[in-house]
Amino acid sequence: MKRWKKIALALLALLLLSQAPFACRRYRLGRLGAAVDALNRARAAAPADEPFAEYAGVFHVHSSLGGHSTGKLDEIVSAAGDQRLAFVVMTEHPSPHIDTSAATLRGVHDGVLFLGGSELVASDGGRLFVVPGFVPPPQKPALSDLATRARSEGRLAVAGYPEEVRDLGAGVYDGVEVYNVYTNAKRINYVTLFFDGLWSYWGRPELLFARFYERPHESLRRWDELNAAGARRAYAFAGNDAHANVGLSFQDQAGGKLFDLKLDPYERSFRLVRTHVLLPRDTPLDESSLLAALRSGRSFLAFDLFGDPTGFRFTADNGRDVRTMGEEVQLPAGGAVRLAARAPVKCRTVFFRDGRAAAEVKDSASAEFNADRKGVYRVEVYLEQLGSLLDGKPWIISNPIFVR
């Protein structure tokens, strides 16, 4: 064989070898997609006597109004409608010229409820989501002062990017953004994403999210600490942080897309993680009922991409009262509170007390745990049937119930 042929063959072999991990991942993502479909087909319906109606939406969405994004308002409305979201909480960056929280989407568009909020930067570098939003004072206040002002005006105040805030305990917030798609996406290796994209683009590219999605250990730890520390209550929020600008995209000279592996075009971002809110059956969804539910923690977070979690509930029963997420229940003297988690499919449920795993129930759609001590209890739900790509990555993160 001629030398150049040997070199060419060697190069070809190397090229094939280098693609093996991506081909393998394409195969694994295909299996994951099939497992997600099977899971969604196997879901049990919620019981008929369920006292709450459930609404799924997204929190932390930007348009081009505050910069950092190219997203248009009508793209957001159309993506939210396509994904059948009940609500979208916009959190616009401020602009020196206009009140972006007033100029963004508000009210009902195409059947989706929009709330106009702000993402504000504090003097200490912390970030606060305020809903409804406002124009921040020119001299940036500290995070805790911003939160105090927002709450005194009846607005929702959520601390963003908690892993970057030095002293979260200094302020009083309605919630903490325990998961943020963008923060998680910053750890992506774009070289391997490119090849994964080539291999998996014509399948279900959104499932590539399974590759880089990680449990937000540090944010969860800080949130748990905040709640365990005392009488304070802060609830969990997940930020889609949708900008429609993360990922890889190549255009031809006319602007046509040759390859577009954006991880957060709105319709894709809106599928990854959602906030599920519970409203009493006779209460319609509107700005005030949604804000009331978010401010009282009557909600949970779920990575809907891996299965529709509708119908998940976490309750506490002390023999006298039954309470749900965000609520408080009295520990009976000498007795225990029965905590119960119910999911629409078989799963692994982990009960946490003050941030520490206290019990685990495997391979069952319903799980119970007797809490015989005061504490802040919450659950995380895992889908073992989806395979090793999702090992250690929660499907659902509940809000806590406070056993006092």
Ligand SMILES: [Zn+2]
């Ligand atoms: Zn943001």
